[in-house]
Amino acid sequence: MSLVIVDTGCANLASVGFAFDRLGVQKTISADPDIIRAAQRVVLPGVGAAAYAMASLRARGLVDVLQALTQPVLGICLGMQLLFESSQEGNAQGLGLIKGKVGEMDTGSLPSPHMGWNQLRDLADDPLLAGVKQGSYVYFVHSYGVPVSGNTLAACDYGGKFSAIVRSGNIYGCQFHPERSGKTGAQILENFLKVPA
Amino acid sequence: MLARRIIPCLDVRDGQVVKGVQFRNHEIVGDILELALRYRDEGADELVFYDITASVDERTISPRWVEQVSQRLDIPFCVAGGIRSVQQARARLEAGADKISVNSPALMRPSLINELVDAFGRQCIVIGVDSFFDGTDYLVKSHTGDPDNPRTTGRKTAEWIEEAIHRGGGEIVLNCMNMDGVRTGYDIGQLSAMRKICPVPLIASGGAGTASHFYDVFMEAHVDGALAASVFHKNVLSIPDLKKTLKQQGIEIRL
Numbered sequence: 001m002s003l004v005i006v007d008t009g010c011a012n013l014a015s016v017g018f019a020f021d022r023l024g025v026q027k028t029i030s031a032d033p034d035i036i037r038a039a040q041r042v043v044l045p046g047v048g049a050a051a052y053a054m055a056s057l058r059a060r061g062l063v064d065v066l067q068a069l070t071q072p073v074l075g076i077c078l079g080m081q082l083l084f085e086s087s088q089e090g091n092a093q094g095l096g097l098i099k100g101k102v103g104e105m106d107t108g109s110l111p112s113p114h115m116g117w118n119q120l121r122d123l124a125d126d127p128l129l130a131g132v133k134q135g136s137y138v139y140f141v142h143s144y145g146v147p148v149s150g151n152t153l154a155a156c157d158y159g160g161k162f163s164a165i166v167r168s169g170n171i172y173g174c175q176f177h178p179e180r181s182g183k184t185g186a187q188i189l190e191n192f193l194k195v196p197a
Numbered sequence: 198m199l200a201r202r203i204i205p206c207l208d209v210r211d212g213q214v215v216k217g218v219q220f221r222n223h224e225i226v227g228d229i230l231e232l233a234l235r236y237r238d239e240g241a242d243e244l245v246f247y248d249i250t251a252s253v254d255e256r257t258i259s260p261r262w263v264e265q266v267s268q269r270l271d272i273p274f275c276v277a278g279g280i281r282s283v284q285q286a287r288a289r290l291e292a293g294a295d296k297i298s299v300n301s302p303a304l305m306r307p308s309l310i311n312e313l314v315d316a317f318g319r320q321c322i323v324i325g326v327d328s329f330f331d332g333t334d335y336l337v338k339s340h341t342g343d344p345d346n347p348r349t350t351g352r353k354t355a356e357w358i359e360e361a362i363h364r365g366g367g368e369i370v371l372n373c374m375n376m377d378g379v380r381t382g383y384d385i386g387q388l389s390a391m392r393k394i395c396p397v398p399l400i401a402s403g404g405a406g407t408a409s410h411f412y413d414v415f416m417e418a419h420v421d422g423a424l425a426a427s428v429f430h431k432n433v434l435s436i437p438d439l440k441k442t443l444k445q446q447g448i449e450i451r452l
Contacts (some may be wrong), residue, residue, distance in 0.1 A: 048318040
């Protein structure tokens with residue numbers, strides 16, 4: 001299994017990489033288009049702001065490369081948000097790999113950012129969720145989100161439901177941080193390595 | 198439902214975890230990695246590491262142990278201690294920390310908060326506030342790592358929290374200094390007052406002694422998380438028992 005974590009220049013590359021180390025999987029952190037294209041699995045991590053992250057992908061010449069991938073791709077947190085058409089955060093254009101827009105969450109009277117352990121709900125039957133139980137807690141940190149749609153594999157509720165896990169064909173995304181979500185997070189990462197290509 | 202967080206705090210000095218009472222008389226309680234893994238296994242929701250001497254000694258925490266912790270932990274953790282530039286923050290985040298917390302350097306130069314938020318996003322910038330009740334007002338102190346020389350800042354706690362959030366801080370850890378290490382309960386009055394002006398997550402710190410102290414602070418002050426050190430380090434409370442008790446009492450808790 002060749003696994004590449006796209007070097008987006010964002011700050012949490014190491015912790016995503018360590019999560020795969022704990023699973024005993026070799027990974028490469030790279031921004032090289034050839035290495036990314038050749039990988040069997042691609043992970044797009046991200047923290048920070050959408051506009052900044054997209055500018056970083058553009059500067060590395062990775063937008064076209066990511067848009068053309070046919071192997072399983074997993075976006076994490078901001079990396080998931082970048083998979084969509086656009087984000088309200090800084091009016092950023094996204095990669096457009098999944099239909100839909102990222103918007104600022106309406107948390108009502110609840111504190112924002114949505115930060116901490118929250119539960120996965122309405123789980124779809126999908127290989128990415130094999131062995132994951134309804135109501136499992138995973139770790140979120142975000143203030144923008146994606147509404148529930150036909151692409152939602154799991155929802156979460158914080159002042160209203162939003163997408164916790166999405167999939168469109170070979171493109172997967174987790175709004176939470178699987179690398180910091182205990183055993184449930186590890187299970188999801190392991191499942192990602194096993195989903196049919 | 199979003200779970201309330203139970204957050205063991207590890208005060209780090211010279212590569213060891215230490216604990217004092219009201220910021221004094223520190224005893225060594227153990228090795229950083231060993232304690233981190235113990236708390237992970239026991240079900241801690243998050244860990245905070247404070248290098249308590251960093252601001253005093255004009256240095257910052259070493260990314261090396263941050264990396265070792267990150268390699269092993271599958272729960273989030275925050276590092277704090279003397280971070281006074283974007284570059285220093287970046288080194289800790291790149292080593293694998295999920296959040297960084299700033300306290301004294303932000304008081305000395307508040308625009309540091311804006312710079313950090315611009316560089317990394319508000320979700321990973323925590324503002325630590327050491328607040329002292331002088332009988333009349335809640336006042337912010339800085340450089341509390343040196344018990345003989347904490348500095349008064351001339352700032353009221355409520356005003357500083359509002360400014361820190363306005364500058365983009367994504368979470369507030371409010372340490373009520375009068376309660377630190379004495380295990381007589383969180384400062385519910387102060388935390389309730391600050392909750393009202395704090396639209397970002399608020400973490401209570403200082404005073405935990407029993408499970409009912411956690412129950413009270415969640416129910417009455419509506420904080421998002423409760424931080425504690427000595428009760429966990431000294432096995433006064435076990436995290437699994439504490440979390441089970443709180444869950445049975447109806448608090449949203451991750452078991």
